[in-house]
Amino acid sequence: xxxxxxxxxxxxxxxxxxxxxxxxxxxxxxxxxxxxxxxxxxxxxxxxxxxxxxxxxxxxxxxxxxxxxxxxxxxxxxxxxxxxxxxxxxxxxxxxxxxxxxxxxxxxxxxxxxxxxxxxxxxxxxxxxxxxxxxxxxxxxxxxxxxxxxxxxxxxx
Numbered sequence: 001x002x003x004x005x006x007x008x009x010x011x012x013x014x015x016x017x018x019x020x021x022x023x024x025x026x027x028x029x030x031x032x033x034x035x036x037x038x039x040x041x042x043x044x045x046x047x048x049x050x051x052x053x054x055x056x057x058x059x060x061x062x063x064x065x066x067x068x069x070x071x072x073x074x075x076x077x078x079x080x081x082x083x084x085x086x087x088x089x090x091x092x093x094x095x096x097x098x099x100x101x102x103x104x105x106x107x108x109x110x111x112x113x114x115x116x117x118x119x120x121x122x123x124x125x126x127x128x129x130x131x132x133x134x135x136x137x138x139x140x141x142x143x144x145x146x147x148x149x150x151x152x153x154x155x156x157x
Contacts, residue, residue, distance in 0.1 A: 004106030011128050012104035016093035019080035024093045033066045033157045034128040040121040042074045042082035046143050053147035055089040066154040071095050
């Protein structure tokens with residue numbers, strides 16, 4: 001198993017691309033808590049539900065002073081279409097194909113489906129404290145109720 005950062009570790013400051021072409025990284029959110037939620041693919045049922053759930057709760061996260069950032073390996077143009085199609089409010093970022101943030105966090109993993117092996121995103125969420133350290137980690141996330149659970153944890157920071 002690769003070295004996976006955990007609670008108390010600093011979040012790697014890997015640059016990602018926003019749908020508008022600008023660069024975004026964890027340190028851009030320094031000074032306030034951040035929820036980094038990683039999901040496998042835009043516009044698939046579970047990922048759409050997860051993004052809609054975070055969008056629905058975004059006013060609550062805002063009220064708690066917590067930033068949101070959804071991350072997948074999908075290209076920025078695909079993120080832009082996904083945001084427009086589902087009216088998503090949580091910002092999205094595209095993780096680099098190789099040596100990205102998902103790699104650094106140990107969640108770009110070998111997956112198996114229908115006997116086929118491939119590299120894919122392990123649905124994971126990292127709650128990052130205002131000082132850039134991991135406060136809580138959810139691995140192999142089940143979508144139902146997840147955004148609400150993260151919100152409750154974020155309110156304690």
